[in-house]
Amino acid sequence: xxxxxxxxxxxxxxAAAHGAEPPLVVEHVAKSYDFNGEIVPVIGDLxxxxxxGEIVSIVGPSGCGKTTLLNTLCGLLAxxxxxxxxxxxxxxxxPQNVGYMLxxxxxxxxxxxxxxxxxxxxxxxxxxxxxxxxxxxxxxxLGLHGFADHYPSTLSGGMRQRVALARTLVNEPDVLLLDExxxxxxxxxxxxxxxxxxxxxxRSRRSLMLITHDIEEAVSLADRVIVLSxxxxxxxxxxxxxxxxxxxxxxxxxxxxxxxxxxxRIWADLDVVLQ
Amino acid sequence: MxxxxxxxxxxxPDRTSQIAPLLAKRRWSRLRATLAVLVTxxxxxxxxxxxxxxxxxxNRALAFMFxxxxxxxxxxxxxxxxxxxxxxxxxxxxxxxxxxxxxxxxGTLIGxxxxxxxxxxxxxxxxxxxxxxxxxxxxxPIIIIWFGTGLISKVAMSTLSVVIVALVTSYxxxxxxxxxxxxxxxxxxxxxxxxxxxxxxxxxxxxxFAGLKLxxxxxxxxxxxxxxxxxxxGLGHAIFKAGSLYVIPKVFAALVATIALALVxxxxxxxIERLLxxxxxxx
Numbered sequence: 001x002x003x004x005x006x007x008x009x010x011x012x013x014x015a016a017a018h019g020a021e022p023p024l025v026v027e028h029v030a031k032s033y034d035f036n037g038e039i040v041p042v043i044g045d046l047x048x049x050x051x052x053g054e055i056v057s058i059v060g061p062s063g064c065g066k067t068t069l070l071n072t073l074c075g076l077l078a079x080x081x082x083x084x085x086x087x088x089x090x091x092x093x094x095p096q097n098v099g100y101m102l103x104x105x106x107x108x109x110x111x112x113x114x115x116x117x118x119x120x121x122x123x124x125x126x127x128x129x130x131x132x133x134x135x136x137x138x139x140x141x142l143g144l145h146g147f148a149d150h151y152p153s154t155l156s157g158g159m160r161q162r163v164a165l166a167r168t169l170v171n172e173p174d175v176l177l178l179d180e181x182x183x184x185x186x187x188x189x190x191x192x193x194x195x196x197x198x199x200x201x202x203r204s205r206r207s208l209m210l211i212t213h214d215i216e217e218a219v220s221l222a223d224r225v226i227v228l229s230x231x232x233x234x235x236x237x238x239x240x241x242x243x244x245x246x247x248x249x250x251x252x253x254x255x256x257x258x259x260x261x262x263x264x265r266i267w268a269d270l271d272v273v274l275q
Numbered sequence: 276m277x278x279x280x281x282x283x284x285x286x287x288p289d290r291t292s293q294i295a296p297l298l299a300k301r302r303w304s305r306l307r308a309t310l311a312v313l314v315t316x317x318x319x320x321x322x323x324x325x326x327x328x329x330x331x332x333x334n335r336a337l338a339f340m341f342x343x344x345x346x347x348x349x350x351x352x353x354x355x356x357x358x359x360x361x362x363x364x365x366x367x368x369x370x371x372x373x374x375x376x377x378x379x380x381x382g383t384l385i386g387x388x389x390x391x392x393x394x395x396x397x398x399x400x401x402x403x404x405x406x407x408x409x410x411x412x413x414x415x416p417i418i419i420i421w422f423g424t425g426l427i428s429k430v431a432m433s434t435l436s437v438v439i440v441a442l443v444t445s446y447x448x449x450x451x452x453x454x455x456x457x458x459x460x461x462x463x464x465x466x467x468x469x470x471x472x473x474x475x476x477x478x479x480x481x482x483x484f485a486g487l488k489l490x491x492x493x494x495x496x497x498x499x500x501x502x503x504x505x506x507x508x509g510l511g512h513a514i515f516k517a518g519s520l521y522v523i524p525k526v527f528a529a530l531v532a533t534i535a536l537a538l539v540x541x542x543x544x545x546x547i548e549r550l551l552x553x554x555x556x557x558x
Binding site for chain 2: 071074076094096098099100102104106108109110111119120122123124151153171
């Protein structure tokens with residue numbers, strides 16, 4: 001648990017350096033694609049803020065440009081207009097201290113679980129011994145003790161996604177951007193990995209933005225749910241989820257009356273036409 | 276993929292004693308399946324040789340035109356005795372290996388590095404297609420003028436047969452890397468060179484090895500064609516000489532040696548592949 005202490009210390013200094021600026025502010029961002037000579041607007045005019053230590057879920061109708069939004073935030077795509085500020089600053093290229101995780105685990109098949117976890121540290125030039133120790137500790141924390149030397153092809157889907165999570169968290173990012181990371185898992189694995197992820201994120205007071213199409217997942221995990229409109233995407237509604245910030249049992253959370261009310265209201269917002 | 280996912284190892288050491296006999300049983304049934312394949316293959320080969328032998332035994336004209344397995348075997352024994360089999364095979368083998376190595380090295384280096392620049396790869400593309408469409412045999416006379424009639428000209432022929440294929444397969448491997456994977460590397464802060472070294476090169480290995488297996492044959496063809504054109508030894512020379520003298524069984528004897536050489540080289544490439552890509556062994 002000494003690792004946990006170190007992370008907290010690092011966080012405090014990081015927060016002090018950044019002052020009161022929220023980790024992520026998005027102001028009037030627009031993005032369009034050129035499709036067969038036609039300009040298709042994907043993101044209309046989108047503004048949102050991710051506060052320090054906050055967990056925000058973003059839901060929207062299918063094909064509303066959630067992934068485009070995420071890639072724009074990560075600096076993988078440039079917005080047509082608007083501003084993206086990380087800790088009050090606009091960055092060109094990839095923002096620092098941001099962890100990114102997708103539905104695909106994207107593990108490198110030629111690296112073991114440990115090797116995959118070490119990838120980010122290796123890229124930043126952290127000494128091998130230290131990178132290995134930190135990666136092993138992270139794998140242990142995520143319940144993968146004894147699987148460090150396994151190749152991804154020998155791990156189950158849930159375990160692979162845990163390795164991907166370890167690869168993201170071992171870099172100790174301030175902000176996590178997750179794009180439907182648990183969507184391909186079965187319900188049990190999903191609930192377990194969600195519990196573990198949220199535990200780790202809340203304990204180290206990181207900020208998290210979770211993009212999902214699963215309303216129940218969005219409500220059960222987040223402090224705030226932002227509902228997006230159809231393309232061109234704007235923020236349609238936002239809900240503060242008052243289910244308590246400590247949610248040790250995600251199954252129990254799903255059974256509360258408030259939970260189903262949030263789910264129903266967000267479902268109505270999504271304006272899904274049943275055929 | 277899902278099949279392997281379900282076979283995730285479970286750590287329950289107390290159950291290994293029950294599992295051991297089960298594993299032995301499975302291994303035996305796998306071995307039996309392999310044996311059945313092998314026996315069938317040998318039976319087909321034996322039937323073919325028997326038919327060949329009996330058809331040519333009673334008919335001298337047919338025996339002259341097609342040789343016979345026994346005559347081929349006699350020539351092989353004779354070639355082993357006078358040392359020409361080993362000499363010719365080793366010379367052709369050396370030419371093939373050198374051409375294979377140089378051609379794949381150059382082709383793969385160029386193919387992979389073309390990943391670096393979309394501009395350069397677009398500029399180069401038509402030239403690569405043009406060079407790739409030249410039948411190598413058409414270059415043989417020029418190669419002999421440039422490199423003489425010795426070893427170098429055969430290696431050059433072999434290299435030329437290999438290089439374009441190696442270039443195309445490795446380039447295809449490099450540009451086929453999952454763009455999401457590249458994005459992930461970028462969000463982890465990787466430079467272009469780091470993406471190249473840690474992602475693109477290892478991800479291309481499967482395609483590179485597919486190219487290697489393909490080019491073993493091409494390298495051998497290049498060397499043999501070179502020997503056909505002008506040489507004083509090598510399997511290609513032996514085939515050419517025996518053919519010009521109408522000694523058909525000797526042509527076949529040299530062909531058998533050529534096939535054996537190709538099989539050995541292909542086997543070696545497969546071994547190296549499994550050695551260099553241990554993660555694929557577990558699939």
